[in-house]
Amino acid sequence: MKIAIGADHGGYRLKDELVPLMQSLGHEVVDVGCSCDQSVDYPDYALPVCDLVAQGKADRGILVCGTGIGMSIAANKIPGIRCALVHDTFSAKATREHNDTNVLALGERVIGPGLAQDIVRIWLETPFSHTDRHVGRVNKIKEIESKYASHP
Ligand code: RB5
DSSP, rough: EEEEEEOTTTTHHHHHHHHHHHHHHHOOOEEEEOOSSSSOOOOOHHHHHHHHHHTTTTSSSEEEEEESSHHHHTTTTSOOOOOOEESHHHHHHHHHHOOOEEEEEETTTSSSSSHHHHHHHHHHOOOOOOHHHHHHHHHHHHHHHHHHOOOO
16 A cells, blocks of 8 residues: 655654554555654644545555644544544554554654554554445535534
8 A cells, every 4th residue: 555654843753663663564655754853833744644545655654743633623623534542452454454544653752662663563453344334424424524524
């Protein structure tokens, strides 16, 4: 798959550790930055990653900030994005099977690199369940998105 990844200054170290992992799993990685400790604003990195996913130019996106919270809030404002903030392997699997999430948010200040790598591996390899109930619920999310898109 083609994976877009981005981080702010609170998450770039973990991002830089996840890039070689994904490449070793055979994925193509597009890294939109950032790459240093200089303070930046997480929405500026959530947007290019989510743009690539929403436009179909990347299959999935991964966002890392200090907590993962700001990135996940910003990502979920973008039509077509279903982003989950995940810090455990059970949720990594469940959010793919149940929610068909296309963006994963992680907090570098919350979990260590070993757990983050397990989460990413599981999240990338788990398919959506495609059962009627989960398809129906995701479609309801899409209906909410459409409804509010027409109410500026
Ligand atoms: C940056 O200090 C921090 O606020 C950011 O990385 C993130 O945790 C925000 O949600």
